[in-house]
Amino acid sequence: MRASPFACALVVVAFGTGCVPEFDDDTSRVAAPRVLAIRADPAEVRERLDKTATFTALVAAPDGSATPEVFWSLCIDRKPLSELGPVSPKCIASPEPGPSIAEPLGTGTSIEATIPETACQLFGPQRPDPKPGEPSGRPVDPDPTGGYYQPVMAWLGTTAVLGSVRLGCPLRDIEFNQRYRQNENPALDALEAVRGDGTALPLDDGGSLDLSPGERVTVRTTWPLCPAVDECGDGICGPDEDQTTCQGTGDDCAAPRGCTGAERYVFFDALAQSTSERWEALTVSYYATDGSFDNPRTGGTATAGAEGQPGTNNGYVAPSAGTAALWVIVRDDRGGTAWRSFNVNVSP
């Protein structure tokens, strides 16, 4: 929605504020080969328990276009406070900036990387080793979920995409260390295209959808409902369960697994200096080689044990002709990622 020129002029002339230009946000359009997302498995590596992680890139390209190989590097350079971006500029400057800046990992859509033993010092809450005679260094600040991340770069030619894996670093708070559970990558419970007449067409990964030229559909994305109360035997190791609480009745924490929806998790509230609970917020991003989405992203609101199937919707308008490739990417706000792709065939 745009304000009227009259209102704009009134405010601008009265207070000298500027008129911000509007840009067409075409970040959803895939016009050339692009890396749209990076997924880490596991979604979170625990210190001393998970030595490696596998990174997978979602490479999208228009049909028939040559897709270069993805080159990976693991950033091991800590960014200074004067850098307001998410990663050291040296890591993002070139694919091979030097062994003290980034470790080359090789090429391929998917790569396995060894997580540095010092990751929780480089990118986490553990203070860097002090120099002789000096106090300890400043730890890295966490994200709003209380998380820390090991950065990794996926290079497509000279274009980089920054990915990461969440670091499960222990804190000094005992309750946090006891109750925190490793993040789980989300999963799409269902992906559907709902036509104007209400017909819901399921969209499997790699499937296709036939639409009329310019037809408008609602793309509905849903994910599993996660429990608000931990129950033994549900297969989910929640914050209030451990290997002693569910003995004999379904030990969910023997092989701990999280919920693939909007999880309930604990974080350390630095202001209150105590451990608190919160729910994940899931965001869905949309991409297509043709046609258009109403919004490049939807979702983003924390789901507090909602009734019914949690999810989000977006509108899509089919192109006038031809075939379009579409990708739907689900992210939780703790770094977990999942995606599904499908094609749209336009016929009169």
Add this chain to the structure above:
Amino acid sequence: MKPRLTKAPKLVTFVEAEYPESEKSAGKTAAVVLQIGISATGSVSDVAVVESAGPAFDAAAIDAAKRFVFEPAELNGKPGPIRINYRYQFVLKEAVPTTAILTGVVRSRPGGEPLAGVTLALDDGTQVVTDAEGRFTFPELAPGRRRLLISRADLKGLQTEEELVAGQKLDATYEIELLPVADDGEEHDDLEIVIVMPKLVKQTVSTKIEADEGRRVAGTQGDVLKIVENLPGVARATAGSSAIVVWGAAPEDTRVYVDGMRVPLLYHYGGLRSVVHTDLVQSVELIPGGYGAAYGRGLGGLVVVATRDPATDRLHGSVQLDVMDASVALQGPIGKGWSFEAAARRSHLDWVLDTATTEEVDEFYPIPQYYDAQARVRKNFGEKEFVELTGLLSSDEVARVVDSNDPKARKRETRKLRFQRAGFRYKTTTNEGSIVEVLPWFGANQQSLEASFGGVDTHLTLESLLFGFRANFSSKVSDTVVANLGLDLEAARTNGQRTGSVGSPPREGDGRAFGQPPSDQTNTDEWRAVIGSAAPFAELDIGLLSDSLHIVPGLRFDPLFVSIDRRVPREGDSPGVGAYSADMALEPRLAVRYALSRRARLKAAYGEYRQPPVADDLSPAFGNPLLGVSEGRHVLGGGDFDLTRTFSVETTAFYTESTGLAARNPIPSPLIAEALVGIGAGRSYGAQFLVRRNLADGLFGWVAYTLLRSERQDEPSKPYRLFDFDQTHVLTALAAYQLGLGFDVSARVRYATGFPRTPVTGAYLDSRRSIFEPVLGPKNSERIPAFVQLDVRVAKRFTLGKSELELYLDVQNVTNRDNPEEIAYSPDYSEKRYVTGLPILPVFGASWRF
């Protein structure tokens, strides 16, 4: 039988002969022998010359002798007539003077034209009037210190004192300003806007603009304090900004005082209204640098606002209304010796937009909401002594909400700034002209920022309690020396609370792109800081070479102390360990002014300054509790010249440097509680020019130009880069003309170099957050295009009995130029466009004064 003299005659009344002037001036002495006939009663019956000394002496002696009185002679025991010979001696004596002479000339300032018909009146009622050549003479005056009042209907009255010595003639020259007189004989305020570069005790380098002039300038919407932005040395603020940037100093480095009380800002959010009602302002001094020892704690300049004395003749007031706000002011007497003034203003644009549109305009544009109020009560004890109580309050709030289905595009921001002040002042002027002033004051500031963007919340709250005390004693210690001694004390306790990323809110010099979401690495902190200093100062104004040369040395001893409740960020329930630091140093100041002639004056100044860290930067998590004091030096020189009676030129060259500025820690692994370190440096240099036409024949105006370069160094190993507020060229030309019949027109043209910005050279996707991040080029290596704007104002005044109604139309950006204000980028930083400022649009307003 011949009578026998039994008693000789006796002279009882001697009359001094008037020494003939011709003989006296020739230095001649003489003796005249007279034969004097004395009657039986003792009176002189006749006088004849026996031995002449010349006609002049003879005549003088005869004239005196005729008035002698004798006891008569006695002949045979009875009074009787007799003749005697009398030798009258004329001797030159050294006369003891008993009176002094005061003479001289009265001239106009500027211009130096002699003023006829000026009345000079002494304290004993003696008065003279200047002749056609402006000359006057008091021929015989009692010696001592005499008070002199110089007046004429169209002059600003001048009262001065002179020391008269018996037997000496004092030749004085007095220069007085003419008061402008409007065609309709309206009264004029004696409000002055004084730009001082630097301030000297008796003779200031200043540009004075009358209140009436200030209100008539296009683009000010009738707010006199807005005139400051049109003066040399002042950079053009970003559209909507309330910041004042002088000589390339950061806005927070320039301190603003209202009646001696420090306030956090001069203009409300949006930058189009000052926080003090126009009708209450007596004067504002903008001192861009090189200020004297009476002030400190700021590396930039000073803005000193003085409110006017409340009216004592009758009730005066005003009501003003335009599309932005409404205001009211009132002042007058409330009893014998008592007077008051009060004013209030409130914005209403939010209400106007709600009524005039059906849209949620605040979703797109932040709409400032503000109000302010001032009040004063004064008790006068005679003409030279008073006490008063003053109160100020101000509130600003601006909010913006952008809702979106895209969670990364949702934005919410609310900024608030409120302050309150209360001060008590006592001032007295002694008979000898000494001034004593004492001002204790209290205050509070409340500042907050609540924002959410890209899923990252930012919260910042700063609440401060302030106390200040200023005492001044100014006195003439000799004929050529005036001393100013004082104490300047200020202390503030601040409670801070902050949550968010280190880069939000951003600092000057941060590499970022407009509209870039903040980093999602967040921290949180609570801290308390106490910052204070008690600075005694002394300043002398030494007049030499017949008052043509003034040297003003000053010294300020400013011990700054900082106390913080926690040295490191909180960890669990561990008790905080505080920190305290004290820094003491002498700050020398020196100003020199030399009058080459009546029309030309040279000036120079040097000063060393220090500034304590701000409370915001003392957070253990976001700043550094042990930040030290920043230091600076100012050097300036220049002159002003009266080209003609109405045209004058001023020019000043300056250089300032500063060290120990708080900057982001550049190392990858900083120590705990060292997110900021005092390793930054800055420098500014340039020159400013002002060509001015004083009000004459209804026309006034000026051209102000500043050539400036302002740089910062983020760490010693890095080269200097452009300061975020650097503007190479700032040109303002304005003129106002009284058309007659109550019509005024004015126009203003402004040109300013665009601010430097850091270019975006690329971008990459942050997959975890699903947003693009910019890749930045060299810091501040490109500029926003230049700003050019023409504003025009037309006003019509109506006299309604004893009141006046003014209607005005203020059209800004007459040419409808799309002035770029900021660089905006598309979400993936592949496209770049400019945020433009205001289009052409008139602002209509009305004010009624009585």
